Amino acid sequence: MKKKEQTAVGGPGRHYSPDTTTPRPGLLLRPCPLFLSPYDEPVPPVCCSAVKMAACSVPLLLLLLQVLPTSAEDTDGPLVCACDKCQEAVECRGTSCFSSVKRESGLLLFERGCLKNDQQTKLQCYTSPSLNKAIYCCAQDLCNANATHGALMALLPSAPEGEPMPYRVETMALFVLAPVVVLILLSVVSVLACRRLHHGRLQRLQEFDTEQGTIDGLISSNVGDSTLADLLDHSCTSGSGSGLPFLVQRTVARQISLLECVGKGRYGEVWRGQWQGENVAVKIFSSRDEKSWFRETEIYNTVLLRHDNILGFMASDMTSRNSSTQLWLITHYHENGSLYDYLQRVAVETMEGLAMAASVASGLVHLHTEIFGTEGKPAIAHRDLKSKNILVTKDLRCCIADLGLAVTHSQADNQLDVGNNPKVGTKRYMAPEVLDESIQVDCFDAYKRVDIWAFGLVLWEIARRTYSNGIVEEYKPPFYDQVPNDPSFDDMRKVVCVEQQRPFIPNRWFSDPTLSALVKLMKECWYQNPSARLTALRIKKTLDKIYSSLDKSKES
CATH class of the missing domain: 2.10.60.10 (CD59)
Incomplete structure (x- = not known):
């Protein structure tokens, strides 16, 4: 080739x-x-x-x-x-x-x-x-x-000098993945450390709560700490008006120191306690009265229930004391006590008595009235209204308490919620239709009329302790001269339904214009026919009118 x-x-x-x-x-x-x-x-x-x-x-x-x-x-x-x-x-x-x-x-x-x-x-x-x-x-x-x-x-x-040679794919992948893996490991370690730190803080808080939730000792609020008034103001302005949030309730309940027992009742005891230097009332239910505690907590947590003439609710909680379970209901503390106790100690002037009666009527109107809206309030009937369940505030106004037997009704679904508490109200304050068992248990208005009957008896108690021409009677409960101290159903049914008797009204009341107007009002609350009784709103307006006319006469 x-x-x-x-x-x-x-x-x-x-x-x-x-x-x-x-x-x-x-x-x-x-x-x-x-x-x-x-x-x-x-x-x-x-x-x-x-x-x-x-x-x-x-x-x-x-x-x-x-x-x-x-x-x-x-x-x-x-x-x-x-x-x-x-x-x-x-x-x-x-x-x-x-x-x-x-x-x-x-x-x-x-x-x-x-x-x-x-x-x-x-x-x-x-x-x-x-x-x-x-x-x-x-x-x-x-x-x-x-x-x-x-x-x-x-x-x-x-x-060329200073120019790097191209990397292999494995080398490039290693350079990219290594920082990512390191960041992931650092993130996991950080999360675990934060959780451990948070868990330690919770344990210390629980230990602190356990130490503070005893019957001895005082708690003072430091400068800048949230006080009871601050929390309640926030609750009122937040739009719900139904008390503190649940987690705050648990915190408040565990930081309360019980100081002294101020009263006892059929459901348990009432203690004066302190939370961050402020007095609170702690109603302690025994475990056998869990239904009463649960029902009252449920009613107090109703949206838009908060009112000047309804006892201010703070919190409720379960706690342990002396190896037994206790159910706590924490509310505002009123040093004057109940209207029953106050009237036994003090006789009131005419203006004071009218203001007390008007404030009770105002609270009853708020309970009976349904509020419509996205977060409305159902209508509520008390079912156990009496002077022992009404508290006297510092300014000598009254607020309604003890909603354990309350009934709620909503027009939106026409649902009547009576609750599952088998206990009934106080027999001395029961209306005729309750005593003779003729009440329409499926009608909400029937329960409101029962409250009106009881309000007439409370009005009578206030009138007895109101000065008129320098004269005042000693305190006595309704029907004191007609039934025993602890009357039975039969005793009350005989007096109220069969004999149709009403509390005794002294003659001096008719000589006083203010007391005479109150007598007329209370008689309209005692009609045997429930439908003929006045409404809470009508009573409130009448009392306001009497108060205004008396105020004008004093000014002139």
């Missing part, structure tokens, strides 16, 4: 090795630096690469390209080249032969083969330099067969 000429063409990372024979006559070649050949023995170069043409003059390069053959088309036929990826043979034919090395994912990939046409030769052999690939092109038969790996690796340009 005729030996073909070899064309010297190249660039950075590429080299065409010319034939070792003497160049053609008449061709003047300028000397260039020696290039490393991929063959075992170095071959003296003919000219520099195209990129490094600064070593050769432009006219000489043009002359070289015209004189030397550039492909197999200028020779006798296709070249025979060594091939690594040919499926059927180890050789291939083309216009040029090549040997290449490629850096990929940290590995060096070597390849030999042939380029089929001049277009491929130009694309492969005349490309820009790359840090990851070097190619050696030649134009002789099997000129790429003896290319060594070491020589090809030497053709790979080294990275």
Whole structure:
């Protein structure tokens, strides 16, 4: 086979090795630096690469390209080249032969083969330099067969100084994932530390509450701490008017110190306690009266129940004392006590008595009235109204307490909620329809009329202790002269239903205009027919009118 000429063409990372024979006559070649050949023995170069043409003059390069053959088309036929990826043979034919090395994912990939046409030769052999690939092109038969790996690796340009080599995929993934994993671990450790710290604070708070919820000791409020008035004001202005939030109730209940027992009743005891330096009333139910405690708590938590003439509710909670479970109901404390106790100690002036009666009527109106709205209030009937369940405030006004037997009604669903407490009210204050069992238990208005009957008896108690012309009677409960101290159902039914008697009214009351007006009002509350009795609103307006006329007469 005729030996073909070899064309010297190249660039950075590429080299065409010319034939070792003497160049053609008449061709003047300028000397260039020696290039490393991929063959075992170095071959003296003919000219520099195209990129490094600064070593050769432009006219000489043009002359070289015209004189030397550039492909197999200028020779006798296709070249025979060594091939690594040919499926059927180890050789291939083309216009040029090549040997290449490629850096990929940290590995060096070597390849030999042939380029089929001049277009491929130009694309492969005349490309820009790359840090990851070097190619050696030649134009002789099997000129790429003896290319060594070491020589090809030497053709790979080294990275410029200060420029990092490309990373492997595994290295890049490690650099990306490592900070993420570290951040996740730090976040988990931070969350666990915060939870542990929070748990420790809760334990210390519980220990503090246990120590403070005893019967001894006082708690004073520090400067800047929330006081009872602050919390109750927030409750009133928050829109619900139903007492403190549940969690606040638990906190208040556990921070109360009980000081002295101020009263006892059928449901338990009433204690004076202190919370952050302020007096509160703690009604303690025994565990057997859980239904009464639950019902009263349920009623006090009614939305929009809070009113000046309804006892202010603070909190309710279950606690343990002396190895027994106690049910606490915490409310405002009124040092004057109940109306029953106050009237036994003190006789009142006419204006004071009227103000007390009007305040009770105002509270009853608020209970009986349903408030409509998104967060409305159902109508409530007390069912156990009496002087012992009415408290006297500092300004000698009254507020209604003890809602354990209350009944609620909502017109939206026409639902009557009587509760599941089997106990009934106080027999001395029971209306005729309750005593003879003729009351319509499924009618809410019937329960309101029962309250009106009881209010008439409370009005009678106030009138007895009201001065008139310097005269006042001693305190006596209703029907004191007609039934025993602890009357039975039969005793009350005989007096009220059969004999239709009413509390005794002294003659002096008729000589006093104010007491005379009160007598007329209380008689309208005692009608045997429940439908004929006055409403709470009518009573309130009448009392306000009497109070205003008396006030004007005193001013004149």
